[in-house]
Amino acid sequence: MLVSRQLGDRKVSAMIRAAGFGDMTAAGEIYVSGHWAAYRGAVPYASLRALNADVEGQSLQGELGKPQSVFLVAVNRAGRVVGFALGGVTDADATLGGLAELHVDRRYRRRGVGRLLTKAIAQRLGAMGVNKLTAVVAKCNAASRSFCQQLGAVEVDHNNTMPVFGNVPDVPTVDLPIVQVYWSEPQFAALL
Ligand SMILES: CC(C)(COP(=O)(O)OP(=O)(O)OC[C@H]1O[C@@H](n2cnc3c(N)ncnc32)[C@H](O)[C@@H]1OP(=O)(O)O)[C@@H](O)C(=O)NCCC(=O)NCCS
Numbered sequence: 001m002l003v004s005r006q007l008g009d010r011k012v013s014a015m016i017r018a019a020g021f022g023d024m025t026a027a028g029e030i031y032v033s034g035h036w037a038a039y040r041g042a043v044p045y046a047s048l049r050a051l052n053a054d055v056e057g058q059s060l061q062g063e064l065g066k067p068q069s070v071f072l073v074a075v076n077r078a079g080r081v082v083g084f085a086l087g088g089v090t091d092a093d094a095t096l097g098g099l100a101e102l103h104v105d106r107r108y109r110r111r112g113v114g115r116l117l118t119k120a121i122a123q124r125l126g127a128m129g130v131n132k133l134t135a136v137v138a139k140c141n142a143a144s145r146s147f148c149q150q151l152g153a154v155e156v157d158h159n160n161t162m163p164v165f166g167n168v169p170d171v172p173t174v175d176l177p178i179v180q181v182y183w184s185e186p187q188f189a190a191l192l
Pocket residue numbers: 033034035037038102103104105108109110111112113114115116135136137138141142143144146147148150151
């Protein structure tokens with residue numbers, strides 16, 4: 001699927017396709033740079049520095065091919081991966097999807113790639129019977145919270161925290177305050 005979006009004088013064309021093994025190096029790099037953007041100032045600098053793109057790419061590789069999951073990449077005209085998204089059907093409710101990961105290369109942010117990926121995840125999960133979507137966002141992640149609200153999600157604050165960096169050796173786990181974002185049925189339908 002080739003999709004384009006005109007944004008003033010900025011135009012981005014991205015192809016959304018299923019992720020494969022060959023995309024995981026780029027995905028690991030984008031994942032690490034996404035964590036810097038999302039958590040800088042909210043977690044110890046040393047924790048961010050300890051993130052390793054190869055390790056994260058290998059971890060993401062473990063998500064490929066899972067039957068109830070959708071793992072997509074956005075690639076530019078040169079075939080380079082510029083973002084990725086991972087979603088799935090939640091265990092508790094077969095009609096509720098979860099957006100587990102969404103990361104866009106910092107050079108391609110604010111050009112519509114995140115929106116394209118989220119819509120593509122919603123379309124594929126919709127074909128699997130999903131009609132609502134949720135995600136967890138760190139309170140400190142103003143960009144992501146604004147992004148989700150712009151795409152129609154409603155925030156609910158359950159006063160919860162989320163452990164991050166739990167799988168990074170020699171780095172303490174950090175409990176970050178989070179909000180839950182929800183696309184209920186009409187909001188999810190508007191994503192399609
Ligand atoms: C959040 C993220 C995925 C958004 O992707 P993106 O491709 O930049 O988003 P889009 O260009 O599709 O943005 C769509 C709309 O969301 C809102 N938005 C996106 N980024 C924003 C920001 N930094 N500040 C305020 N609003 C923002 C805007 O309304 C934007 O529309 P506009 O550019 O026409 O004003 C991207 O910033 C990212 O990868 N961040 C680092 C990783 C991360 O935090 N992931 C989410 C974890 S839950």
